[in-house]
Each structure stands twice: as structure tokens, then as C-alpha cells.
Amino acid sequence: MLARSTDPIVAIATAPGRGAVGIVRVSGRALGPLIDALCGRPLKPREATYLPFLDADGEAIDRGLALHFPAPHSFTGEDVLELQAHGGAVVLQLLLARCLEAAAEVDAPSGKPRLRGLRVAEPGEFSQRAFLNGKIDLAQAEAIADLIDASTEAAARSAGRSLSGAFSREVHGLRDALVHLRMLVEATLDFPEEDIDFLQKADAAGQLAALQAQLAAVGVRARQGALLREGIKVVIAGQPNAGKSSLLNALAGAELAIVSAVAGTTRDVVSQTIQIQGVPLHVADTAGLRDSSDEVEQIGVARAWGQIDSADAVLFLHDLTRTEAPAYAAADAEILRTLQSRLAADVPVLDVWNKQDAASSPAPAGGVALSAKTGDGIEALRQRLLEIAGWQSVPEGLYLARARHVDALARVARHLAQAGAHLGARNPALDLLAEELRLAQNALNEITGEFGSDDLLGVIFSRFCIGK
Numbered sequence: 001m002l003a004r005s006t007d008p009i010v011a012i013a014t015a016p017g018r019g020a021v022g023i024v025r026v027s028g029r030a031l032g033p034l035i036d037a038l039c040g041r042p043l044k045p046r047e048a049t050y051l052p053f054l055d056a057d058g059e060a061i062d063r064g065l066a067l068h069f070p071a072p073h074s075f076t077g078e079d080v081l082e083l084q085a086h087g088g089a090v091v092l093q094l095l096l097a098r099c100l101e102a103a104a105e106v107d108a109p110s111g112k113p114r115l116r117g118l119r120v121a122e123p124g125e126f127s128q129r130a131f132l133n134g135k136i137d138l139a140q141a142e143a144i145a146d147l148i149d150a151s152t153e154a155a156a157r158s159a160g161r162s163l164s165g166a167f168s169r170e171v172h173g174l175r176d177a178l179v180h181l182r183m184l185v186e187a188t189l190d191f192p193e194e195d196i197d198f199l200q201k202a203d204a205a206g207q208l209a210a211l212q213a214q215l216a217a218v219g220v221r222a223r224q225g226a227l228l229r230e231g232i233k234v235v236i237a238g239q240p241n242a243g244k245s246s247l248l249n250a251l252a253g254a255e256l257a258i259v260s261a262v263a264g265t266t267r268d269v270v271s272q273t274i275q276i277q278g279v280p281l282h283v284a285d286t287a288g289l290r291d292s293s294d295e296v297e298q299i300g301v302a303r304a305w306g307q308i309d310s311a312d313a314v315l316f317l318h319d320l321t322r323t324e325a326p327a328y329a330a331a332d333a334e335i336l337r338t339l340q341s342r343l344a345a346d347v348p349v350l351d352v353w354n355k356q357d358a359a360s361s362p363a364p365a366g367g368v369a370l371s372a373k374t375g376d377g378i379e380a381l382r383q384r385l386l387e388i389a390g391w392q393s394v395p396e397g398l399y400l401a402r403a404r405h406v407d408a409l410a411r412v413a414r415h416l417a418q419a420g421a422h423l424g425a426r427n428p429a430l431d432l433l434a435e436e437l438r439l440a441q442n443a444l445n446e447i448t449g450e451f452g453s454d455d456l457l458g459v460i461f462s463r464f465c466i467g468k
């Protein structure tokens with residue numbers, strides 16, 4: 001874990017490799033002396049200045065734009081200095097080294113030690129500072145990473161929405177409603193002379209129901225957002241020669257896996273991430289499942305089962321031209337038994353009947369019939385995969401969420417359900433009700449990274465006249 005610290009930090013902010021422009025970024029307190037040493041003069045706040053970046057001998061390493069964002073009006077909330085130079089790996093390394101050297105000069109006993117120990121930043125440290133200094137909350141900090149990592153347009157757009165605070169605002173809205181409800185309950189607890197009817201009159205149950213509905217709506221969007229970010233893992237399994245590699249290629253629209261009429265061609269796992277309406281599906285083609293005396297094939301089969309064990313969904317592929325052969329059907333039944341015994345109950349297994357083009361008999365009901373060769377039925381399979389992934393398009397636009405958020409929201413829902421049970425009891429145990437609401441708020445606060453339970457008291461005191 002990244003420890004909290006306030007040392008000045010420096011890093012190359014741009015991607016490694018060649019680029020038109022590259023940026024070295026420094027964050028810390030009181031960067032003035034460092035700026036003097038590097039740029040030879042003070043910089044106007046938030047204004048790009050074209051100047052030479054000086055080495056120790058006063059010679060220019062490069063010419064570029066220098067920018068000073070004085071604290072607190074910067075990305076991190078500290079003083080930030082940016083050197084925007086030419087984007088070569090060596091130039092940027094030289095500038096980085098020069099920053100460290102200049103900081104050491106500023107710190108040297110001969111001069112006044114005004115900038116303590118500039119060091120190279122840990123990954124995520126600039127964003128961590130932005131969070132610690134209250135510039136962004138935890139969900140927004142995560143959105144920065146997600147935006148950078150986004151592999152689809154939909155993921156990038158929804159991460160952008162989270163970064164701008166759309167998700168955090170929803171969470172805050174939930175929190176405000178929850179705080180209001182807690183306030184009612186705690187007041188009833190603190191002032192026993194207040195009738196229990198007080199809760200009823202204030203429609204605590206109605207408020208709770210409204211909160212639960214609001215939470216459910218946020219939950220749906222967060223789950224969709226998490227799906228966009230994380231996708232699901234789909235494993236294609238089946239007997240040799242069923243057409244698993246052909247199916248992967250058809251889904252991916254590229255010749256990734258080797259297709260041949262020789263049964264037992266695929267040995268190693270071939271994985272590819274495909275997108276269906278922006279949802280990433282990590283599809284793995286595996287070795288055909290059968291008993292084999294070939295050592296390499298045995299390893300392949302073991303790997304196939306390994307993949308299946310970690311699947312979110314399994315496509316169980318059958319060769320429709322052979323399903324009527326008793327031995328073939330028996331082997332499929334055997335595979336199905338093993339699948340059922342190994343997979344968790346919530347991992348769907350979809351029957352896919354391949355080689356429809358060459359088959360004389362129709363596919364059994366359920367599942368999807370297709371031809372990996374002609375592409376017939378592939379679109380229907382893609383739609384089924386989206387359903388299996390649980391994708392629902394949400395009209396208002398998504399925010400990118402993470403499994404962590406989805407999990408926290410689910411815990412909030414559980415505590416609210418418990419609270420509802422207490423509230424609905426004939427003689428509500430108010431202390432237990434209050435506790436469930438408190439736990440619900442803690443779970444909610446985990447999302448944005450705030451834990452101030454004192455702010456609840458603040459709200460209570462500000463809204464109730466205690467002296468009365």
C-alpha cells in the first residue's frame with residue numbers, strides 16, 4: 001500500500017517511448033526554489049512559459065513549456081511544476097534526473113534547505129495526493145485509473161462521467177437520504193419521551209422504501225458500469241473437432257486459433273477479448289475434452305478444465321452432425337456431468353450446436369444453433385452472450401464502477417433490508433435499527449472514501465433544537 005507522505009515527488013507523466021511532447025511533473029510544498037534552479041526565474045502562476053530547462057552548468061537540456069500551479073489550485077492540491085519537453089525517453093530521463101539534482105542543490109547545507117528530499121513518485125501517488133487533499137474522492141480517483149485503462153469507447157465515456165463526479169453525486173444523494181433517516185431514528189433513541197409514533201408520523205418506513213428504490217437504481221447502473229470495465233470470462237468447451245477454434249475465430253472476426261480437421265488440434269488455451277456493444281468478453285478456446293494417451297494433449301485437457309473452473313459462463317459446443325451417434329452423445333453427457341459437478345450453480349452453461357450447415361437433423365431445443373463456418377447464428381449467440389453477461393443498456397448513460405463499489409452497494413442493500421425488518425416489527429428494536437443504518441452508511445462511505453461519522457452528529461445538532 002501507498003503510505004501517506006508529503007515529500008515532494010517527481011515523475012515522468014507521459015507514456016514511455018517516443019512522443020511529440022513529454023511531461024515531467026513535480027508536486028510538493030513550496031517549489032519556488034526548485035523552479036528558480038530549473039528555469040532560472042520565477043514563473044507566472046498557471047501560465048505556460050517557453051524557456052530553456054537548465055542543467056547544473058546553466059546549459060539547456062531542452063527548450064519547452066514550464067507551468068507552475070501554486071497550491072492549492074492544482075491537480076494534487078500542492079504546488080505543481082510541469083516541464084513540458086520534447087517527448088524522447090532520454091530527454092525526459094535527463095530532465096527527471098535534473099529535477100532530483102536541482103532539488104539536492106537547493107537542499108544542500110550551503111544553501112538554505114527549503115525543499116526536503118525530492119524523490120521519484122510511487123505509482124498513483126499524484127492521484128493519492130489529490131484524494132488526500134480533498135481534490136477528488138475515492139471513486140473519482142479510481143475513475144482516473146479506469147479512464148486511462150479504458151479499452152472501449154463506452155468504458156472511457158463512463159469513466160469520464162465517474163471522474164466528473166456523476167457516480168459520487170449519486171452516492172452522496174443516497175448518503176443524504178440515509179443521514180436524514182438516521183437522524184430521525186437517533187432522535188427517537190435519544191429522547192425516549194418522543195413517541196415511537198414519531199417515526200411513524202415522520203414516515204420512516206416510507207423514507208426507507210424510497211431509499212431502497214434509489215439504491216436499487218444506482219446498483220443497476222453500477223453493475224452495468226462494472227461489467228463495462230471488467231467484462232466476463234467465457235470459456236468454449238467441448239469434444240475435439242466440435243469447432244471450438246472455429247467459433248472463437250468467428251466471434252473474434254479473425255483467424256486466431258488453428259482450425260483443422262484433425263481432432264485434438266488445440267492444446268494450449270487461446271484467449272481473445274471481444275467486444276459486444278462495448279462489453280468486453282474474454283473468450284477462451286480450449287483443448288477438446290477427451291481421454292487421451294498423448295501427453296501434450298492431456299496437459300491441454302487439464303488446462304481446459306482449469307479455464308472452465310474460472311469461467312463466468314461456459315459455451316458447451318456440440319457437433320450437430322454427430323449428436324445422433326450414441327458414443328458421441330454419451331461423451332457429451334459425461335462432459336456435462338463433470339461440468340455440473342465442477343461449476344458453481346450460478347455459472348451458466350449454454351449449449352451451442354455447431355455445423356448447422358452440414359447437419360441433417362435439427363438442433364435440440366434450448367441453446368443456440370449456428371455454423372462457425374458460414375457465420376450463420378453467430379449474431380444470435382452474441383445476443384445470448386450479452387444476456388448472460390447481464391447487460392442492460394441504461395438510457396441515462398453509465399458511470400464506470402468497480403466490483404468494489406457493486407459489493408459495497410450490495411452490503412448497503414442488505415443493511416437496509418435488515419433495517420426494514422426491524423422497522424416493520426410490532427415493537428421495533430430501535431437500537432438495532434439504528435445500528436443497521438449506521439452500517440449501511442459506513443458501506444456507502446467506503447465508496448467515496450469518507451468515514452466522518454461525526455458529520456452525522458453535526459446534522460443532528462444543526463436540525464434539532466436540543467435545548468428544548
Ligand SMILES: Nc1nc2c(c(=O)[nH]1)N(C=O)[C@@H](CNc1ccc(C(=O)N[C@@H](CCC(=O)O)C(=O)O)cc1)CN2
Pocket residue numbers: 023069072073074075082135
Ligand atoms: N498538462 C497536464 N494535463 C493534464 C493533467 C496534468 O496534470 N497536466 N491532468 C492530471 O491528471 C489532467 C487534468 N487534471 C487537472 C485537474 C485539476 C487542475 C487544476 O489546476 N485545478 C485547480 C484549478 C481548477 C479550476 O481552475 O477550475 C484546482 O482544483 O483548484 C489541473 C489539472 C489531464 N490533463
Ligand SMILES: Nc1nc2c(ncn2[C@@H]2O[C@H](COP(=O)(O)OP(=O)(O)OP(=O)(O)O)[C@@H](O)[C@H]2O)c(=O)[nH]1
Pocket residue numbers: 239240241242243244245246247258259260261262263264265266267286287288289354355356357358370371372373374
Ligand atoms: N461444416 C462445418 N464444419 C465446421 C464448422 N465449424 C468447424 N468446422 C470444421 O470442423 C473441424 C474442426 O474445427 P476446429 O475449429 O479445429 O475444432 P476444435 O473443436 O477447435 O477442435 P480441437 O482443437 O480438436 O479440439 C474443422 O475441419 C473445421 O473446418 C461448421 O460450422 N460447419
